[in-house]
Amino acid sequence: MNTVTVRIRPEAEKFTAEEEAALRRAGSIIQSGGLVAFPTETVYGLGGDALNRESARKIYAAKGRPSDNPLIVHICRLEDLEKIACRIPEEAFRIAEAFWPGPLTMILHKTALVPPETTGGLDTVAVRFPSDRIAARLIRCSGGFVAAPSANRSGRPSPTCARYVLQDMDGRIDMMIDGGQVGIGLESTILDLTVSPPQILRPGYVTEEMLKKVLQEVDTDVTILGGGDGQAPRAPGMKYRHYAPAGDLTVVEGSPGTVLAYINGQTAAAKQAGERTGILCTVENLGSYRADVVKCVGSRWDDESIARHLFTVLREFDDEGVTKIYAEAFDTAGLGQAIMNRLLKAAGHHIVKV
Ligand code: TXA
Numbered sequence: 158m159n160t161v162t163v164r165i166r167p168e169a170e171k172f173t174a175e176e177e178a179a180l181r182r183a184g185s186i187i188q189s190g191g192l193v194a195f196p197t198e199t200v201y202g203l204g205g206d207a208l209n210r211e212s213a214r215k216i217y218a219a220k221g222r223p224s225d226n227p228l229i230v231h232i233c234r235l236e237d238l239e240k241i242a243c244r245i246p247e248e249a250f251r252i253a254e255a256f257w258p259g260p261l262t263m264i265l266h267k268t269a270l271v272p273p274e275t276t277g278g279l280d281t282v283a284v285r286f287p288s289d290r291i292a293a294r295l296i297r298c299s300g301g302f303v304a305a306p307s308a309n310r311s312g313r314p315s316p317t318c319a320r321y322v323l324q325d326m327d328g329r330i331d332m333m334i335d336g337g338q339v340g341i342g343l344e345s346t347i348l349d350l351t352v353s354p355p356q357i358l359r360p361g362y363v364t365e366e367m368l369k370k371v372l373q374e375v376d377t378d379v380t381i382l383g384g385g386d387g388q389a390p391r392a393p394g395m396k397y398r399h400y401a402p403a404g405d406l407t408v409v410e411g412s413p414g415t416v417l418a419y420i421n422g423q424t425a426a427a428k429q430a431g432e433r434t435g436i437l438c439t440v441e442n443l444g445s446y447r448a449d450v451v452k453c454v455g456s457r458w459d460d461e462s463i464a465r466h467l468f469t470v471l472r473e474f475d476d477e478g479v480t481k482i483y484a485e486a487f488d489t490a491g492l493g494q495a496i497m498n499r500l501l502k503a504a505g506h507h508i509v510k511v
């Protein structure tokens with residue numbers, strides 16, 4: 158299959174006639190059962206018709222993803238929510254009011270309109286209403302319900318730009334909409350509203366603190382940062398090894414000075430042993446590390462910058478053929494919870510405390 162790439166300027170206020178035509182073409186590809194990758198405010202998605210069971214099968218095949226791992230249905234109008242979800246609790250409308258359109262996904266009971274292939278056989282459905290204007294227009298042109306996992310091959314870091322989508326998906330999908338670099342860089346927060354109190358299954362840009370301003374009570378799945386003693390995470394996708402670079406990744410936690418000394422020591426030893434070494438760090442320590450490849454994700458005091466660069470840096474280690482990687486651990490307050498959740502998963506929960 159030949160993957161056609163179209164470029165849409167992310168910053169412009171209005172689509173040009175050409176861009177509008179490209180989005181309509183993308184919409185008709187999805188409506189006729191094809192797959193289109195597109196930008197959202199979180200990461201790039203791999204879109205197909207959420208109401209077509211064949212499209213769901215094609216998404217699983219293109220990603221190499223186990224078919225028990227359900228897809229998120231993306232909508233572009235609040236009134237469409239009740240077509241795919243039922244028995245919606247009052248809290249869901251409050252959450253929608255506060256955070257939609259935006260980087261938040263709700264788990265709700267599904268209606269018969271959504272085929273079981275889309276939800277991995279579950280009787281619940283994940284619903285997201287993205288704020289990205291390219292995503293919104295594409296969903297509209299596709300009939301209103303687009304199933305879209307992150308546009309990476311299963312297990313790889315989620316793509317934050319078109320180049321990384323094509324690295325994984327070129328030749329496997331019909332069209333790629335290149336809308337530049339995404340803004341947030343980590344996937345949406347997933348909140349399960351079929352349980353009481355509602356529970357965070359995947360942390361994201363919308364943090365526990367933000368949700369608690371709208372709901373009295375919010376729980377968090379204990380497995381998010383590796384707790385729960387081997388208990389399975391409640392979002393099926395969270396149980397798989399994910400986001401992993403090809404090199405062996407270790408997260409190092411401790412006071413800044415000890416972490417620095419430990420990482421430099423381990424890296425020197427790994428280099429001697431013939432490894433190509435990489436270090437993932439914050440700008441504060443950038444000049445003090447020695448390795449073949451030292452990558453900075455931003456400032457320790459700017460978690461939005463760390464979120465935005467994390468997946469890109471993990472992919473860059475692969476581009477540079479790094480075989481052994483050490484990463485500084487991050488504070489888990491606020492957005493840090495999502496950052497550490499992704500980093501720990503990328504490391505297969507291999508963390509050293511020094
Ligand atoms: O930001 C995002 O959410 C991106 C963009 C493209 O919208 N999408 C995304 O999709 O991250 P994906 O498929 O990579 O991750 C979806 C996660 C998986 O962990 C899946 O198991 C979980 O959502 N999920 C989907 N439906 C579910 C359900 N009914 N119950 C529990 N977890 C569900």
Ligand code: MG
Nearest residue numbers: 306307315344
């Ligand atoms: Mg994913």
